[in-house]
Amino acid sequence: MKPAIPKVTVQRLPVYLRCLEDLPAGQASVSSDELAAMAGVNAAKVRKDLSYLGSYGVRGVGYDVARLVLQIGLELGLERDWAVVIIGVGNLGRALANYEGFGERRFRVVGLFDIDPGKVGQAVDGLVVEPMSRLAAAVVERGARIGIVTTPASAAQHVADQLTAAGVRSILNFAPIVIKPQDGIDIRRVDLSTELQVLSFYLHRNGE
Amino acid sequence: MKPAIPKVTVQRLPVYLRCLEDLPAGQASVSSDELAAMAGVNAAKVRKDLSYLGSYGVRGVGYDVARLVLQIGLELGLERDWAVVIIGVGNLGRALANYEGFGERRFRVVGLFDIDPGKVGQAVDGLVVEPMSRLAAAVVERGARIGIVTTPASAAQHVADQLTAAGVRSILNFAPIVIKPQDGIDIRRVDLSTELQVLSFYLHRNGE
DNA sequence: ACATGTGAAGCGCTTCACAGCG
C-alpha cells in the first residue's frame, strides 16, 4: 500500500496546484527547481512531496504539467463538487459567500444561515439567508459535507455541534475560539487576529 | 540568554491568550491541564510552551491568570498599538476593515487603498478609501508596519513590493499566490481555498 | 548530461516521565 501522505505535504499540494496553473499556457514540463521557486520552498521538498503521489516525473526532464495537475486534483478529491454551508452572515460570512475562489475548485456554497431574524430572507450572492431551524434539513437535502463557521465566538461550538449532528464532516472555523470536534470530525481554524499577533511577535522581537 | 521561542510555540501563544481571557472572571489560577483542554492541545505542550516565557507557574497550584495574560501580551508585543494598512477593498478587504477582532488586540487600521478609481473616496468603517499613489506617504506618516493584502493574485506581488519599499515590515497575504518576500520581510499567507482543499483531501481519503 | 527518486542523516517539535518545589 501507498504510504500515507504527511499532513504538511497535504497542506502544500494546493500551493503546488496553484503554481502549476500559473505557468505559461504552453509550458508542458516543469522541474522541481522551477516549481520550488514559485512555491517558496526548496526543490528537495517538492520532489519528496510529489513522490508521495507516485512517480510522475521524468528523469532528466521534469514533471508533465497536465499530468501533475490531474494527479494532485485527484489526490485532493477535487474531481467532484463539494457542497458547503456557511453559518453566520456577518461581514466575513458575506465576503466568503461572494468569494469566487471557492467556485474555481468546485466548492459550491449551497446555504447561508444566521440566527438573526433581521438577516433571514436577505439575498447574498444569489442565495437567500435561511434561519438556523432549516440547517439540519438543508445539510441533508443538499448533501453538504463542509461547514464554514463565521459566527461570533460565543455561538461557534453550538453551531459546530449542530453541523456535526446534521451530517457535516469537516468544519472551517473563523470564530476566535477553539472548537472541540466530535469523533471523526475534522476542524481547521483560521484566526485573523492570531495571524497579526504572530507578525507582531516578530516585529517586536526584531526591535520595533 | 533566554533561548529563542520555537515558531510553533509563537503560533500557539495567541490561542492560550484567548483561552485565558475566556476563563470565568473570578478565576485567579489555571492548571496546564485545564488550559490544554481549552486550547485543544496536551498539557505537556502547554507547560513546555509557557516555560519559554520564564517560570510563571506555581508548583502544586498552577499559573496565575493575570500574570500569564500580561506576560504573553508582552512577548507578543501587544502592549503597544500597531498601525495596519489594507490594500484591496473588495469583499474581503471590506470585511477585514470592519473586523472588531483587530481592535481588541490594538491593531489599528489606519488606511484603505485600492487601485479602482470607483472605490477611491468610498467610506468604509470610518475610513475613506485612498488611491495607491497615496500609499507610500501614508505608510510613513501613520507609522504602519503591517500590511494586509486582499488584492487579486495578479496584483499581490507588486503591492507587496510597494508596501516593503514604503517601510512595512510584515505582510498578511490573502491573495491566492505565493509572494516572494524581500530580505527581512515577514509574510504570512492565508488562503481560504487552500483550507477547503485540505478538508476535501481528508473527506476524500475517508471514503466520501 | 541532467533531473528525478530516495535512503540516510539532521533537526526541531512532541511527548514522556519524573525530579523539584510549594
Added chain:
DNA sequence: CGCTGTGAAGCGCTTCACATGT
C-alpha cells in the same frame, strides 16, 4: 500531595547527497 519544569527519548519532517533512469 499536586502541579510545574525539564532532561531525554521518540517521532516526523527537512535536507542532503547520490544512485537511478532516460
